[in-house]
Amino acid sequence: MKRRTVPWDLVLVALVAVAAWFVPEAMKALFGRASISYLSLVINALSLAVLALSWDMLARTGQLSLAHAAFYGLGAYTTALLLKHLAWPIWIGIPLGGVVAVGFAVLLGSLTLRLRAIYFAIATLAFAEVLKSLVHNLPTEFAGGNAGMNVAPLFRPQFVAGQMERWEVAFLRNEAYFYVYAGLLVATVLASIVLQRSRLRHAFIAIRTNEDVAGVMGVRPARVKLLAFAVSSLFVGMLGAVEAHRVGSVLPDQSFAVATTVLALVTPIFGGLYTTLGPIVGAIGLSSVQELLKRSLSEGYLIGYGLVLVLSILFMPRGVVGVIGRALRRRRTNAQRRAIAMAGGGAPDEGASEPGAPPEPPARPGGTA
Amino acid sequence: MTPLLRAIGLTKRFGGLAAVEDVSFDVAPGEIFAIIGPNGAGKTTVLNLLSGLLAPTSGRLELDGHDLTTRSTAERCHAGLGRAFQVVQPFPEMTVRDNVLVGALFGHPGVPRAEAERRADEALERTGLTALADVDAEELTLMQEKRLEIARALATQPRVLLLDEVMAGLRPAEARDAVQLVKGVRDGGVTVVFIEHVMPVVRDLADRVLVMDHGQVLTEGPYAEVVQDPRVIEAYLGKEGA
Amino acid sequence: MTEPALVVRGLEAGYGKIQVLWGVDLEVAAGSFLAVIGANGAGKTTLLRALTGLIPVRRGEVHALGRPLRGLSAAQIVRGRVGHVPEGRQLFPLMTVRENLDAGADYLPAARPRAERNRALVYELFPRLREREGQIAGTLSGGERQMVAIGRALMSDPKLLLVDEPSLGLSPALASDVFTALGQIASEGVTVVLVEQNVQRSLQLADQAVVLEHGAVRQRGTGAELLADPAVRAAYLSL
Ligand SMILES: Nc1ncnc2c1ncn2[C@@H]1O[C@H](COP(=O)(O)OP(=O)(O)OP(=O)(O)O)[C@@H](O)[C@H]1O
Ligand SMILES: Nc1ncnc2c1ncn2[C@@H]1O[C@H](COP(=O)(O)OP(=O)(O)OP(=O)(O)O)[C@@H](O)[C@H]1O
Ligand SMILES: [Mg+2]
Ligand SMILES: [Mg+2]
Numbered sequence: 001m002k003r004r005t006v007p008w009d010l011v012l013v014a015l016v017a018v019a020a021w022f023v024p025e026a027m028k029a030l031f032g033r034a035s036i037s038y039l040s041l042v043i044n045a046l047s048l049a050v051l052a053l054s055w056d057m058l059a060r061t062g063q064l065s066l067a068h069a070a071f072y073g074l075g076a077y078t079t080a081l082l083l084k085h086l087a088w089p090i091w092i093g094i095p096l097g098g099v100v101a102v103g104f105a106v107l108l109g110s111l112t113l114r115l116r117a118i119y120f121a122i123a124t125l126a127f128a129e130v131l132k133s134l135v136h137n138l139p140t141e142f143a144g145g146n147a148g149m150n151v152a153p154l155f156r157p158q159f160v161a162g163q164m165e166r167w168e169v170a171f172l173r174n175e176a177y178f179y180v181y182a183g184l185l186v187a188t189v190l191a192s193i194v195l196q197r198s199r200l201r202h203a204f205i206a207i208r209t210n211e212d213v214a215g216v217m218g219v220r221p222a223r224v225k226l227l228a229f230a231v232s233s234l235f236v237g238m239l240g241a242v243e244a245h246r247v248g249s250v251l252p253d254q255s256f257a258v259a260t261t262v263l264a265l266v267t268p269i270f271g272g273l274y275t276t277l278g279p280i281v282g283a284i285g286l287s288s289v290q291e292l293l294k295r296s297l298s299e300g301y302l303i304g305y306g307l308v309l310v311l312s313i314l315f316m317p318r319g320v321v322g323v324i325g326r327a328l329r330r331r332r333t334n335a336q337r338r339a340i341a342m343a344g345g346g347a348p349d350e351g352a353s354e355p356g357a358p359p360e361p362p363a364r365p366g367g368t369a
Numbered sequence: 370m371t372p373l374l375r376a377i378g379l380t381k382r383f384g385g386l387a388a389v390e391d392v393s394f395d396v397a398p399g400e401i402f403a404i405i406g407p408n409g410a411g412k413t414t415v416l417n418l419l420s421g422l423l424a425p426t427s428g429r430l431e432l433d434g435h436d437l438t439t440r441s442t443a444e445r446c447h448a449g450l451g452r453a454f455q456v457v458q459p460f461p462e463m464t465v466r467d468n469v470l471v472g473a474l475f476g477h478p479g480v481p482r483a484e485a486e487r488r489a490d491e492a493l494e495r496t497g498l499t500a501l502a503d504v505d506a507e508e509l510t511l512m513q514e515k516r517l518e519i520a521r522a523l524a525t526q527p528r529v530l531l532l533d534e535v536m537a538g539l540r541p542a543e544a545r546d547a548v549q550l551v552k553g554v555r556d557g558g559v560t561v562v563f564i565e566h567v568m569p570v571v572r573d574l575a576d577r578v579l580v581m582d583h584g585q586v587l588t589e590g591p592y593a594e595v596v597q598d599p600r601v602i603e604a605y606l607g608k609e610g611a
Numbered sequence: 612m613t614e615p616a617l618v619v620r621g622l623e624a625g626y627g628k629i630q631v632l633w634g635v636d637l638e639v640a641a642g643s644f645l646a647v648i649g650a651n652g653a654g655k656t657t658l659l660r661a662l663t664g665l666i667p668v669r670r671g672e673v674h675a676l677g678r679p680l681r682g683l684s685a686a687q688i689v690r691g692r693v694g695h696v697p698e699g700r701q702l703f704p705l706m707t708v709r710e711n712l713d714a715g716a717d718y719l720p721a722a723r724p725r726a727e728r729n730r731a732l733v734y735e736l737f738p739r740l741r742e743r744e745g746q747i748a749g750t751l752s753g754g755e756r757q758m759v760a761i762g763r764a765l766m767s768d769p770k771l772l773l774v775d776e777p778s779l780g781l782s783p784a785l786a787s788d789v790f791t792a793l794g795q796i797a798s799e800g801v802t803v804v805l806v807e808q809n810v811q812r813s814l815q816l817a818d819q820a821v822v823l824e825h826g827a828v829r830q831r832g833t834g835a836e837l838l839a840d841p842a843v844r845a846a847y848l849s850l
Contacts, residue, residue, distance in 0.1 A: 199474045199475070199482065199485075202463075202467060202470060202471045202474055202475075203471070203474075203475065205460055205462055205463055205467075206460055206463075206471045209460045209461060209462060209463075210458050210460060212422055212442070213454070213458050213460070214471070215421070215422075215441065215442030215443045215446070216420050216421075216422070216442050216443075216446055216452045217446060217471045217472045217475055217476065217521060217525060218443050218446035218447055218472065218475035218476040218477065218478075218525055219443060219471065219475045220441070220443045220475075221443070383750070406782075407754075407782045407784070407785070408739065408752055408753070408754025408755055408757075408758070408780070408781060408782050408785060409739060409751075409752045409754065409755050412752075413752055413753065414752075455753045455780070456753060456756075457699075508626065508629075510651065510652055510656065511656070511698050511699050511776075512651040512652070513651075513652070533753075534753060534780055537779050537780050538651075538776055538779050538808050539651065539808065540650060540651065540808055540810070540846070540847055541847065541848065542846065543650075543651060566754075566780060566781065566782055566783060566786075568783060605782055605783065605784060606782075606783050606784055607782075607783055607784025607785075607787050607788075
């Protein structure tokens with residue numbers, strides 16, 4: 001009875017992933033040396049997309065977390081500490097960064113299960129701040145204190161005289177990071193799509209809109225909320241670890257910056273909450289806006305940026321994706337909607353017990369407004 | 370017959386107010402059991418104690434011999450308690466079908482997707498909501514929302530269906546349909562506990578009626594008996610009510 | 612003859628792309644009592660919402676108490692002494708019972724001087740609300756919420772009172788009291804428009820009545836006429 005349709009979302013992800021494979025080379029061919037900085041911009045956008053999408057996956061359960069920076073920072077510090085103290089392979093810090101973040105997320109999540117809305121937000125913010133000051137106060141020999149720690153880069157492309165030009169070293173490094181970030185985003189997107197296609201999507205919306213009723217319908221809010229917490233922090237933890245390598249250092253104020261949390265929630269709000277596409281569109285949109293403003297306004301670009309955000313929230317309360325979605329839905333014709341309304345309006349015995357002759361549904365053309 | 374549902378000395382206090390005080394009753398399998406009483410008598414609170422939205426100050430709840438008193442709302446749903454709310458609470462961001470699907474998907478752990486969709490469609494069909502399945506729940510009228518409440522509860526495939534004033538506001542022909550709907554559900558093997566102020570519905574539907582007042586049980590018995598009881602007339606029906 | 616309290620001509624209204632009302636005409640004399648009956652989904656609630664400005668009037672005219680209402684906001688309309696008991700008891704769930712009631716009068720210059728008197732009337736009709744003055748409205752029982760919704764409209768000291776399903780969720784005894792009170796209010800010169808599924812009581816109280824079907828008036832007459840009409844009896848009265 002249920003229609004089996006083509007999984008367009010997965011097809012799209014596959015197509016984009018394949019296309020992405022060629023992006024660095026194409027940019028190199030097009031822009032030459034300038035492709036290094038362009039590639040950096042793209043990487044920043046990919047990073048923002050992972051940050052935003054992972055936050056959104058948690059928000060879908062109604063948990064508007066202000067602790068996202070904490071999990072990002074936990075990932076970053078995990079990889080830094082491993083490098084400093086243990087001679088493990090450099091890559092191991094990335095998945096382990098995710099795992100450590102998940103551990104803390106499950107802890108925080110179980111403590112905040114019963115908190116709703118504003119109290120949840122405050123509790124998560126407090127958690128993030130406490131964690132930050134804890135990291136500040138870790139013994140300097142152990143975690144570097146206020147000065148943080150250096151983190152080795154993931155890639156060290158070598159200059160080979162005669163085979164390449166000098167600038168190509170930087171390009172190769174950015175190219176490698178591009179694939180790591182793209183891979184991380186693809187993984188995050190796939191997780192998000194799996195959640196959206198599974199029955200958990202219904203559980204998420206139910207919990208978000210009315211947790212009590214969700215429980216009465218058999219949804220286990222505690223489990224579902226913790227699961228969302230775990231998935232969300234897994235990806236942001238890995239992102240934190242990768243970024244630590246790319247930036248080359250971790251610092252308490254930088255790895256646990258409140259600004260990270262702000263970006264994580266502003267981006268999906270701009271792009272469209274509770275969707276896979278929204279946070280990505282938001283990340284692309286906001287990074288482009290930021291870059292354009294930086295170039296045109298230089299100094300006061302942050303003011304312009306703030307203005308764009310305020311205006312977009314005012315005029316697109318459901319984000320970019322919401323605006324597009326609504327336009328598409330409008331195409332359901334008036335006639336269809338009216339048929340639906342009529343059918344549902346009357347009782348099942350419609351007509352049988354009407355006074356007098358059966359009523360003629362008014363056949364006038366649709367509404368004006 | 371051994372009772373399916375047993376409430377034993379249920380009590381709930383809100384601060385100084387005893388909203389429910391020492392309420393006990395048994396419901397037999399396949400029975401349709403009504404709870405009536407004045408506004409604020411504690412009827413909805415009893416249902417909240419049954420479905421686990423409130424923890425009792427004291428007292429116990431058993432379903433089929435198993436103690437459910439300390440179970441979560443979800444566990445009680447899985448054990449077979451389905452609930453339709455008096456203050457309708459659809460999930461507004463979902464379509465009507467998705468609302469019902471939540472009950473079908475999660476009402477019992479591990480229901481396969483296809484089976485859940487079948488149960489949801491069946492619940493929509495029974496409540497006459499099929500034509501509205503793709504409408505956003507926030508577009509429904511109050512009466513349609515009440516039907517949605519029933520549909521969601523049915524989709525969880527309960528053993529005991531708890532209905533809180535789902536027929537208020539129906540015109541007679543519709544109320545008749547609703548009565549038939551509930552009877553059909555019972556004939557399908559479901560036990561029903563319902564709260565209603567519409568007396569003709571109580572008359573046509575209830576095998577037994579529990580009357581509450583000020584949080585306590587006033588009396589219990591068949592409809593014809595309780596409506597003759599002077600205390601019930603005084604506290605609830607009023608002189609011209611019956 | 613004074614001018615009618617409510618005149619509605621060719622009223623069309625709806626939600627988004629769904630049009631619900633397709634040209635409703637009504638004329639209600641000042642101080643009289645109009646009952647609106649009709650099937651579920653016929654548009655009764657939509658009619659009252661359009662009259663109180665909660666949804667826009669798309670076409671047609673509405674004059675209430677001699678004032679054209681089209682284009683006015685809900686706040687402006689209620690200032691013009693039009694009271695509304697909405698379906699489904701929309702209260703301020705975090706405010707107390709008393710605060711909810713007073714909200715009916717506090718923002719209306721015309722109602723404020725009579726707030727004391729009206730509150731006393733409300734408490735007389737619903738003694739339970741006096742007992743629960745300080746309770747948070749969100750924790751009230753269904754019927755108690757309904758009492759607050761009715762009480763709040765009465766606090767606005769309306770000249771035209773629009774009431775949607777007031778008996779919903781009230782015990783039979785209390786529903787009966789509410790009908791009696793509505794009759795009383797009408798006899799004091801307030802114009803009442805009542806939408807109610809208890810068709811028997813509502814037609815008994817009404818001077819005039821209309822049957823709404825699919826967003827248009829299908830039948831009209833005095834309350835007694837419709838009460839005697841076999842088709843109306845078959846559709847709305849037998850149980
Ligand atoms: N959280 C609460 N705090 C204080 N009082 C409460 C709370 N919840 C319910 N009450 C009170 O307990 C009493 C019982 O409420 P309940 O909802 O069970 O009544 P009911 O019998 O369902 O009435 P109705 O027929 O009006 O729906 C009411 O007087 C209500 O105001
Ligand atoms: N918020 C809304 N958005 C879209 N459509 C709506 C909305 N509210 C009502 N409708 C549609 O408008 C029609 C009329 O609804 P209305 O609430 O006016 O009916 P009613 O006569 O009051 O019915 P009832 O007796 O069930 O209260 C219904 O078919 C319904 O589907
Ligand atoms: Mg109740
Ligand atoms: Mg209505």
